[in-house]
Amino acid sequence: MIRKLLALALAGVSLTATGQQWPTKPVRFVVPFAPGGTSEIVARAVAQELSTALGQTVFVENKPGGAGVIAMTEVSKADPDGHTIILGHVGTLAVNPYAMPKHPYDVNKEFAPVILLARVPNVLAVAPDVPAKTLKEFVALAKAKPDSITYGSAGNGSSGHLAMEYFMAESGIKATHVPYKGTGPMLQDILGGRVQATFTGAPALMGQISAGKLRALAVGSHERMVSLPNVPTVAESGYKDFETSQWYGILVPAKTPKAIIDKLAAAADKALKSSGITAKFAKDDARAGGGTPEQFTTFIRKEQATWKRIIEKTGLKIE
Known part of the structure; x- marks a missing residue:
């Protein structure tokens, strides 16, 4: 050597x-x-x-x-x-x-x-006071009042921003983007009622979803998540071939x-x-x-x- x-x-x-x-x-x-x-x-x-x-x-x-x-x-x-x-x-x-x-x-x-x-699968989740229990209801709510729903992400170009923009293009809805400097600050605001929705990576959301502080409406992956077996995929919810993961x-x-x-x-x-x-x-x-x-x-x-x-x-x- x-x-x-x-x-x-x-x-x-x-x-x-x-x-x-x-x-x-x-x-x-x-x-x-x-x-x-x-x-x-x-x-x-x-x-x-x-x-x-x-x-x-x-x-x-x-x-x-x-x-x-x-x-x-x-x-x-x-x-x-x-x-x-x-x-x-x-x-x-x-x-x-x-x-x-x-x-x-x-x-x-x-x-x-x-x-x-x-x-990592992305999860579309909303604050408990949002009157939508399913993705279909969320879309209907957003279409009834365009731009009235605000969604938070970890920042411009983050996977959460991209996932929601992609979904809005597929569903025809409009929502107002509120970018943060990370998922942590965004979570504080959605829990505090300052933004209403997010389409973010599962690991950062699971604790709040399990505690009932956020409601999961759909997951962006091809398959359902093991930890959220009752939450359908976006594709299952009527948007064929939709897939977005981090x-x-x-x-x-x-x-x-x-x-x-x-x-x-x-x-x-x-x-x-x-x-x-x-x-x-x-x-x-x-x-x-x-x-x-x-x-x-x-x-x-x-x-x-x-x-x-x-x-x-x-x-x-x-x-």
Whole structure:
């Protein structure tokens, strides 16, 4: 081994580039949204297991704002040494590039996908005082008084924003969007009666739904959720082929050495199979991801094609 390392050094090959000594310090895991949402739940569960697998602390840093652009821009310029990684999701990777008139970076050129972490169902839920017990009644209520219903999301370009815009286009309703800097602040306002509805990731809502503080009307996934067996899917409720889920994965700056990307992907894939994460994800109805960087890249490209069509249909713009 010593001879191999010496040979690499003499050849001008850095040990970091080979991935052999990475990580040499704590790894910063940036989340582009405020605390309290599904993104943070996924990131913290994975960070805990990655810390054990890598032998270095992986710490989560929330950096909300600008539909994820602030965090993505910063990480795109970070040293490509594997010590700064970011949680990418459907909004930052598949929607912003097409919905933002002035998108400040090229997602496909300035980031390298590492691994898909999870897919999470979105749930359309309302405050208890909203007089709609089913999705059909919710649509009727919204059509009777256009723009009278307000819905909250984790921010412009968040998956909750996208899910509701997609549903409004399919159902023909109009509701007023109230963007927040994360799911946590949004939940405070919907519980306080300042907004009436949301179409957000299940993990962040389940506690409030179970406590009767929110009413689930439909789920956006293809199948019903195990924890909400009596709540129909949007497709079951009359909107054939409708599907919208949140998904999350790890990315790094584009020039990060392949050896580091592969090592991080292998560690994350192992972490996703650990009992700690499988139990946590099962509780939140999240489906663990996994696989290779190449598979995650293919997944992102497919999602980009899907959301490009939806954005062209809905006319969604994120300023």
